Every structure is written in C-alpha cells, then in structure tokens.
Amino acid sequence: MSSSQGSTLTGFADKSSARTDIEYIESKVPVFVKELIAGGAAGGFAKTAVAPLERIKILLQTRTHGFHSLGIYHSLKKLLKHEGVAGFYKGNGASVLRIVPYAALHFMTYEQYRVWILDNYSGLGTGPVVDLLAGSAAGGTAVLCTYPLDLARTKLAYQFVDTRGAVQNGTRQSNANPAYTGIKNVLERVYKEGGVRGLYRGIGPTLIGILPYAGLKFYVYEELKRHVPEEQQKSILMRLSCGAMAGLFGQTFTYPLDVVRRQMQVEHLQPSSQGGVVYRGTLEGLGSIVRNQGWRQLFAGLSINYIKIVPSVAIGFTAYDMMKTWLHVPPRQQSKTISAA
Secondary structure (H helix, E strand, O other), X not given: OOHHXXXXXXXXXXHHHHHHHHHHHHHHOOHHHHHHHXXXXXXXXXXXXXHHHHHHHHHHHOOOOOOOOOOHHHHHHXXXXXXXXXXXXXXXXXXXXXXXXXXXXXXXXXXXXXXXXXXXXXXXXXXXXHHHHHHHHHHHHHHHHHHHHHHHHHHHHHOOOOOOOEEEOOEEEOOOOOOOOOHHHHHHHHHHHHHHHHHOOOHHHHHHHXXXXXXXXXXXXXXXXXXXXXXXXXOHHHHHHHHHHHHHHHHHHHHXXXXXXXXXXXXXXXXXXXOOOOOOOHHHHHHHHHHHHOHHHHHOOHHHHHHHHHHHHHHHHHHHHHHHHHOOOOOHHHHHHHHHO
C-alpha cells in the first residue's frame, strides 16, 4: 500500500472517529440542556443588539432629569455627547448577565411545560392554548429566578452621569459620582438596605405583566408559523417576521405594567423635587401615574419599545430556532416522546 493511500485511509478513519465522537456526545446531552444553551445564546445576542434603545427606554420610563421631554433621536444624541458610545451600553453587562439565564430558562421551561401539559391535559389538544399556558408559566418561572439581576440592570441604566464632564478653566470636571459601581455593588447595597424583599422590589407588576406577555408572545409566534407553507418554515425572514409580530402584539397589552415596575425599582433614587413617590402595589402605581403624571406616561418610551421589540423578539426567536437546529434538538412534535424516554 502506498503512503498516499495509507494517508487517505487514515484521514477517513480520523473523520469517521470525529463524527462518532460528535454523535456520542449529542446522544449523551439531554434535550433540555440543549434547549438551555440555545435559549441563553439567543437571548444574549438579541439583547446586545438593542442595548442602546433599551437604555433610552428606561431613561424615559423613569422620567430621568433632562430626558423625559426628549425624543429618541435627541436622547441618543445627548447620551453620545455626555457619556460617549459606552453610555449606550451602560447596564448592558447586567442585562446580558440576566438575559442569558432568563432566556435559557424561558425557552427551556416553555418546552418542558408544553410537554407536561400535553402529557397531563390531552383534552387541550396541541394548538395555541397549550402555547399560551406554557409560555405564561415559563415567563413566570424565568422572572422569579432572575429578577434581582433585572433590578440591578435598571438601577445601573437609570444613572446618568456626564463622564466627559464640562471643561472649566482648562480643567475637565465630572458632574457627579455614580451611585452604583457595578452589578455586585447594586446587589450588595440593595440587600443590605432591604434584604430579600429589596431584591424583589417591583416583582408584583413584573409577574402580572410577564404572564400574559410571555404567553401571548409564544402563542402568536407559534400560531403565525402554523399558517406558513411548509416549504417556507425554515426561512429566516419568515421567522423574523413572525417574531416581530409576536413581540409587538404582546408588548402593546402589557406595557403600562412595565412602566410601573421601572418606577417602583428606582423610586427611592428620585428626589421629591422630581415627584418621587412610593407605590405600595401595582394598581396604586397605575392610578398614581395617571393622576400625577398623566395617562400618557403609562406609554412613555413605547415608541422606542416598538423599535426595540421588533429586532429583539424577532432575533431571539430566530436565533433560538437556528440554535436548536445546530444542536440537533428534535422537532417539537417529537420532543414529547424523547423527553419521556
């Protein structure tokens, strides 16, 4: 046998061995672990893509001084002028740190809740009602597990500090020192001041908002995909379009609750001169905002959310579906059998 033939056979053997190793690993990794990986990667990618708009939305929702009367373009311009490009991503570290486990749990538990409902409540069928219930339960589970990180993200994003400073007498001066220096600092201080209850400040409106939002999001996405011809099921454009519609529809109905949640998270940071108040509950918060700030405040930043939610949810769903394909997660109709096995 020539050396070239031996080399070729060795190459085939190596490739065959590598393929066998991959198949062995894939067979040993549980489906739910693959769903966790796919969901986490999709969430982190989507969140980073819209981080600048998320920062602006929070500044508008919480009526941060100097921003509550500005539009999207001027807010972005002001942030760039005073905080630089880094200002667009302030709090994004906490956001990604939260969204990766959040999205991982959200998508994975959705799949698992869906299988559980199909196993135990077959009378509901396999249609949109199952997606609505599974999506709502998954959203609540993910929020409960990751809420302190969302609180930290909001407090960091709420801070506006002129890091470039003003030049006076040839000396650059900064306007103020940030109240929090990072994620760990936020969590430590909040826990010290309010204990576990402090870490979950605003969880009420969050849960009330996320249950219908998460359910509607999965419901609309899966229902729209059901009406797409089979030959277009794997189209990226189709998935992006269905995801965008799902995000827009779900967000519109639950946005006022998001505004109440944000104001509850930062209320102790607002001086009384800016109308800082303390809300004892979600309904009281909604009523107080309408009376003192006007009903329009319930939708402050909604235009940004529309701009943000289109790419965010669309990218999230699309990336999740593509990651599942890459990780060889079985089609959803087969997941029930495999999970049971």
